[in-house]
Structure formats: C-alpha cells, structure tokens
Amino acid sequence: xxxxxxxxxxxxxxxxxxxxxxxxxxxxxxxxxxxxxxxxxxxxxxxxxxxxxxxxxxxxxxxxxxxxxxxxxxxxxxxxxxxxxxxxxxxxxxxxxxxxxxxxxxxxxxxxxxxxxxxxxxxxxxxxxxxxxxxxxxxxxxxxxxxxxxxxxxxxxxxxxxxxxxxxxxxxxxxxxxxxxxxxxxxxxxxxxxxxxxxxxxxxxxxxxxxxxxxxxxxxxxxxxxxxxxxxxxxxxxxxxxxxxxxxxxxxxxxxxxxxxxxxxxxxxxxxxxxxxxxxxxxxxxxxxxxxxxxxxxxxxxxxxxxxxxxxxxxxxxxxxxxxxxxxxxx
Amino acid sequence: xxxxxxxxxxxxxxxxxxxxxxxxxxxxxxxxxxxxxxxxxxxxxxxxxxxxxxxxxxxxxxxxxxxxxx
Numbered sequence: 001x002x003x004x005x006x007x008x009x010x011x012x013x014x015x016x017x018x019x020x021x022x023x024x025x026x027x028x029x030x031x032x033x034x035x036x037x038x039x040x041x042x043x044x045x046x047x048x049x050x051x052x053x054x055x056x057x058x059x060x061x062x063x064x065x066x067x068x069x070x071x072x073x074x075x076x077x078x079x080x081x082x083x084x085x086x087x088x089x090x091x092x093x094x095x096x097x098x099x100x101x102x103x104x105x106x107x108x109x110x111x112x113x114x115x116x117x118x119x120x121x122x123x124x125x126x127x128x129x130x131x132x133x134x135x136x137x138x139x140x141x142x143x144x145x146x147x148x149x150x151x152x153x154x155x156x157x158x159x160x161x162x163x164x165x166x167x168x169x170x171x172x173x174x175x176x177x178x179x180x181x182x183x184x185x186x187x188x189x190x191x192x193x194x195x196x197x198x199x200x201x202x203x204x205x206x207x208x209x210x211x212x213x214x215x216x217x218x219x220x221x222x223x224x225x226x227x228x229x230x231x232x233x234x235x236x237x238x239x240x241x242x243x244x245x246x247x248x249x250x251x252x253x254x255x256x257x258x259x260x261x262x263x264x265x266x267x268x269x270x271x272x273x274x275x276x277x278x279x280x281x282x283x284x285x286x287x288x289x290x291x292x293x294x295x296x297x298x299x300x301x302x303x304x305x306x307x308x309x310x311x312x313x314x315x316x317x318x319x320x321x322x323x324x325x326x327x328x329x330x331x
Numbered sequence: 332x333x334x335x336x337x338x339x340x341x342x343x344x345x346x347x348x349x350x351x352x353x354x355x356x357x358x359x360x361x362x363x364x365x366x367x368x369x370x371x372x373x374x375x376x377x378x379x380x381x382x383x384x385x386x387x388x389x390x391x392x393x394x395x396x397x398x399x400x401x
Contacts, residue, residue, distance in 0.1 A: 101386075105393035112345040115338075116386035123379040239338070 016164045020157035030272065032160045034265045035167045036225050041248035041260035042167075042174060043217030048246070049255035050178050051210050052190035053103075056111040057118025058245050060098075061091040061215040063125060063237030065222025070138045070232040071131070079147045080162065084223045091219025092212050094121070099211035103204050106193070115239060122237040137233025141226050153227075163224055167261070170217055174257055177213070186210055251292055253299030262300050342385050348398025357396060361388075 020028060040062050047053045065087030072083040102113040125132045132138065143153045146162075153159050177183050188196045189203045196203050226232040235241075244267065252263020270288060274281035296303045343362050347354025362381055369380035376383070388396060 101390050105389055108349065109345060109389055109393055109395065109398075112341065113386060113389045116382040116389070119382040120379055120386070123376075126378070127375065 013168070016168075019164075020160055025156055028156050028160055030268075032156070032163050032228060034268050035163045035261075036221050036228060037245075037248065037268055038261035038264040039167050039170055039221035039224070040218055040245050041252065041264040042170060042257065043214045043221065044245045045249045045254065045256070045260040046174060046177070046214040046217070047207075047210055048249055049260075050183065050190060051186040051207060052193075053207060053211070054107075054111045054246070055114040055211075055214075056239065056242050056246070057114035057116075058214075058218055059237050059239065059241035060114075060118035060121045061095055061218035062222035062225070062241065062245075063121065063232070063234070064091040064094055064215075065219030065224075066226040066232040066236050067125065067132060067138070067222075068219070069223035070141045070226040073141050073144060073227055074138060077142065077144055079145050079150065080143065080153050080227060081146065083144075083227070084166070084220055087223025087226070088216045088219040091222065092216040095212045095215030096208075099208045099215070103207045103211065115242070118237065118239060118242060122234055122239075125234045125237050132232075132234070135234060137231050137235075138226075139231045141230050141232065143227045159228060163228070166220065166224060170220065171257055171261070174217070178257070182206070182209075247289060249299075251289065251296075251299055253301030256299075256301045259299050259301035266300065339381070342381055345395055346385050346388050348392075348395030350399060351395070351397035354395060354397030 044058045068087035068090035069083035072086045098117045102110055105113050145152050185206050193203050248264040248267045249260045253259025274284050343358040344355050347358030365380050365384045370377040
C-alpha cells in the first residue's frame with residue numbers, strides 16, 4: 001500500500017514535470033488554475049478535515065493573499081516569491097485577530113463568525129477605492145522574475161512550474177504538520193474537544209494556531225492567483241468562493257491531503273466542461289454534486305480507498321460491511 | 332435565485348440561537364431593523380451591517396442570543 005502510494009506520487013510528479021512540453025497553452029493555464037484552487041482547498045481541509053472547524057469565510061484569506069501580492073507587484077515590481085510571502089503573511093496576520101474572536105464559538109456559530117468577518121473584509125476591499133480599486137479591482141498585475149535579475153516568470157510554462165512547486169511543497173508541509181504531535185492534537189480536538197480539554201490543554205490555542213496556518217496557505221494560493229490572472233478583484237473574497245472551497249473539500253474527501261486537491265480539480269473541470277456545452281450548466285453541476293455527496297460520502301479518495309480495500313482481499317467486502325454497521329450503531 | 336435569502340435566513344437563526352424559535356423571531360427583528368435603519372442612516376455600511384451585527388452578537392454570546400450552552 002505504501003509502495004503503491006509512493007509510486008502514484010512519483011507518477012504525479014513526472015506528469016507535472018512533462019506537462020509544459022505536451023500540453024497546449026490553454027490546457028496548461030487551466031491546469032495552473034486548478035492547482036491554485038487545489039491549494040486553497042488543501043488549506044481549508046487543514047481546519048475543516050483535521051480539526052473539525054468548518055470555516056465559511058476562507059475566501060477572505062485567499063483574497064487577502066491576492067491583494068497583498070497584487071499591490072506588491074504593481075507598486076514595487078519585486079520578484080514573485082516576495083509577493084507570495086507578503087500575501088501569505090498578510091493573510092496570516094489578519095487571521096490572527098479574526099481567529100482569536102471566532103474560536104470562542106464552535107460548530108455553526110464558528111462558521112457564521114468566519115463568514116461575518118469575511119464579508120467585512122469583502123466590503124473593505126469593495127469600498128476602499130484608493131487602495132484596492134473598488135469593484136474594478138487591481139488590473140495589470142505583472143508576473144515578474146523568480147529573484148532579482150533572475151529568470152522571468154511571464155511564460156505560461158515558467159508560471160506553471162512555480163505553482164506546481166508551491167503546491168507540492170505546501171502538501172509536504174501539511175503532511176508533516178498533520179503527522180506531528182501538533183497534528184495529532186488537532187485530530188484529538190476534532191474527535192472530542194471536551195475530552196481533549198480534560199487532558200489539561202487548552203484546545204483554543206491549538207485551534208487558533210491551525211486557523212492562522214490554514215490562512216497562510218490560503219493566502220499563498222491567493223498570492224499565486226493574482227499574478228496568474230493579472231488582476232485581483234473583490235470577487236475573490238466573496239462568500240461564493242468560500243462555499244466553492246467547501247464543496248471542493250467535500251467532493252475530494254474530508255480529512256485527507258490529496259483529496260481536496262483532486263476535489264478542486266474535479267469541481268473546476270466539471271464546471272469548465274459543462275459550461276462550454278450548455279447554458280443550463282448550473283443545473284447539471286448541481287445534480288452531479290448532489291449525487292456525489294449521496295453516493296460517495298467519503299469523497300473521491302474515500303471511494304478509491306474503499307475500492308482498493310475490497311479488491312485487495314476477498315474478505316474486504318465483509319469487513320467494509322461490518323465497519324459500516326459499526327458506524328451505524330454508533331450513530 | 333434566492334441565494335441571498337439563504338444567507339439572510341442563516342444569519343437570523345444563528346443570531347437568535349439554534350433550537351430557539353423565539354430566538355429566531357427576535358433575530359429576524361434585529362437583523363431586519365439593522366438592515367433597514369443601517370441602510371437609511373449609514374448607506375455606506377448597507378452591504379455589511381447584517382454581518383457586523385451578527386459578528387458583534389456572536390463574539391459576546393457565542394451560541395446566539397437564546398441558544399443553549401453546549
């Protein structure tokens with residue numbers, strides 16, 4: 001199992017490596033966009049899947065990253081990594097007070113608080129014309145160089161590699177995070193916050209920390225997005241994007257690392273393909289998502305895992321049935 | 332289609348507190364009044380007044396006005 005996973009990861013890396021040579025310009029730009037949203041979904045899964053905090057305002061940190069990087073690139077023409085760092089840190093810095101206030105509440109109340117703050121930030125982005133350009137946003141964000149005097153990132157292939165490397169490094173960082181003692185603590189909070197508190201630790205400190213870390217990754221995704229599209233507008237902070245990020249995580253598989261990335265890709269691809277065929281594409285995407293949530297409750301990753309388990313051992317199907325029944329008994 | 336109503340209804344229920352019907356009625360009055368008066372006296376804030384009210388209430392009462400403590 002572990003060997004197969006390593007093989008898959010290697011195949012994915014090779015695939016990413018050869019993409020710029022075999023794909024057309026348009027396909028390459030779609031794939032770049034998919035990876036950026038994959039990173040956003042991954043960051044949301046850190047708090048949603050691993051800590052059990054459903055945020056309904058994650059677009060705000062994506063948007064903060066986008067505005068931070070856009071402003072840096074427009075006004076100072078610094079290398080892109082500086083802009084990425086600025087965007088990610090800006091998102092993290094704003095997430096700190098918001099997280100401090102939001103983690104006082106739990107469950108749906110937490111979700112609504114994050115939504116409230118996200119809408120607040122959206123309104124600021126919309127109204128602060130001097131800084132953000134209001135509803136027009138900031139246009140003409142340049143893809144500058146990799147470092148001072150270094151290679152230009154203006155070509156689609158170069159930017160594709162930048163996004164791919166950012167995504168892979170972020171996934172590795174998240175993998176290390178969820179396997180560390182800190183990550184174990186997060187999963188303990190998800191399973192039972194009250195029991196965790198009786199062990200003598202304050203769950204809020206852990207929740208606040210992971211909230212900020214998650215916002216940093218979301219900010220990184222946004223910071224990659226602004227130069228990719230060439231603009232940052234209030235739309236990237238709107239709650240619709242927060243909802244879409246939730247859908248991506250659910251489709252891909254909550255509480256896994258590869259799931260949200262795959263979910264984002266499937267989510268965006270379904271929309272892209274269907275909207276090119278029919279005007280009523282929302283009807284079909286809605287139906288597909290409903291069916292996926294009903295029939296693939298563990299998301300894409302959950303479905304593949306279940307399929308691997310049953311095909312690996314003849315007793316697998318019985319085992320799955322039993323685990324299903326145990327779950328049902330637990331309620 | 333009605334997508335803004337979904338969020339409005341959510342806000343009302345959460346302000347009042349989950350599981351409290353009276354709370355939802357109070358929440359709807361508070362949110363409605365805030366939106367109408369806020370939009371009239373401070374048109375700049377019309378977009379965000381509902382969320383600001385909800386945020387303020389949830390910060391001081393994390394389970395809404397009449398929600399039960401978990």
